[in-house]
Amino acid sequence: MGGKYRITGDKYPRLRRPRHRRKLVLSTAAAVVALGLAGWGTLQIIDVFTGGDKQASAADRPKACPSPSASAPVKTLPKPAAIKVNIYNATTRSGLAKTAADELKKRGFAIGKVDNAPAAYDKKVPGTGVLLGGTTAMNGSFPVLATQLPGATQKTDTRSTKDVDLIIGTKFKAFSTPAAAATALTALTQPSPAPSSC
Structure with a gap:
C-alpha cells in the first residue's frame, strides 16, 4: 500500500483484540457455581414433592401412642366370708353393735365378738x-370392710390373727348401701388405666 497508509517496517498491527484470561476464568467459575446452585435447588424441590428421606432414622419418626393399658395387675382381695369381724360399740347408743353385726352378717361377713368397746x-x-x-x-x-363403712380410720396393732375389729364411732349412722359397697369393691379390684404419655 502506498500513500498515506503506507506500512513501513517489519511489524504488522494485530487485527483482533488481545485475550483477557482473567475474564475467561471468572466467567467459567460463575457458570460452574450457577449450575451447582441450580442442581441443588432441583434436588430440594424433588425432595419436597417426594416426601423427603424414605430411610429416616427411628429417632426422627413420630412414635406411635400405645393403647391404654392397666397400670397395675388386678388386686386379689379376700371375700367377705373370709373376713372375721369383731364389732364393738364406742357410742352411748345401746344395741348398736348387735344391729351392725346383723347387717354385716347379711352381707356375707363372718362375725366374731360383739360387745361394747374397750376402755381405750x-x-x-x-x-x-x-x-x-x-x-x-x-x-x-x-379395703373390703371399708367399702361398707367409708371414712373409717384404719389402724394396725400387734395381733397375729387375721380377724379385724370394727369399733363404731359417734358419727356412725348406717353402712353404705349394698350397691354402693359393691361398686366400691369393683373399683378396688379393677386396675385403672395408666395415664397416656402422648
Whole structure:
C-alpha cells in the first residue's frame, strides 16, 4: 500500500483484540457455581414433592401412642366370708353393735365378738368408726370392710390373727348401701388405666 497508509517496517498491527484470561476464568467459575446452585435447588424441590428421606432414622419418626393399658395387675382381695369381724360399740347408743353385726352378717361377713368397746376406745371415737387389725389387714381385710363403712380410720396393732375389729364411732349412722359397697369393691379390684404419655 502506498500513500498515506503506507506500512513501513517489519511489524504488522494485530487485527483482533488481545485475550483477557482473567475474564475467561471468572466467567467459567460463575457458570460452574450457577449450575451447582441450580442442581441443588432441583434436588430440594424433588425432595419436597417426594416426601423427603424414605430411610429416616427411628429417632426422627413420630412414635406411635400405645393403647391404654392397666397400670397395675388386678388386686386379689379376700371375700367377705373370709373376713372375721369383731364389732364393738364406742357410742352411748345401746344395741348398736348387735344391729351392725346383723347387717354385716347379711352381707356375707363372718362375725366374731360383739360387745361394747374397750376402755381405750369407749366414747373416744369421734368419726364413723375405726378398723383395727394386724399389719396384713391393710392390704387385705381393711379395703373390703371399708367399702361398707367409708371414712373409717384404719389402724394396725400387734395381733397375729387375721380377724379385724370394727369399733363404731359417734358419727356412725348406717353402712353404705349394698350397691354402693359393691361398686366400691369393683373399683378396688379393677386396675385403672395408666395415664397416656402422648
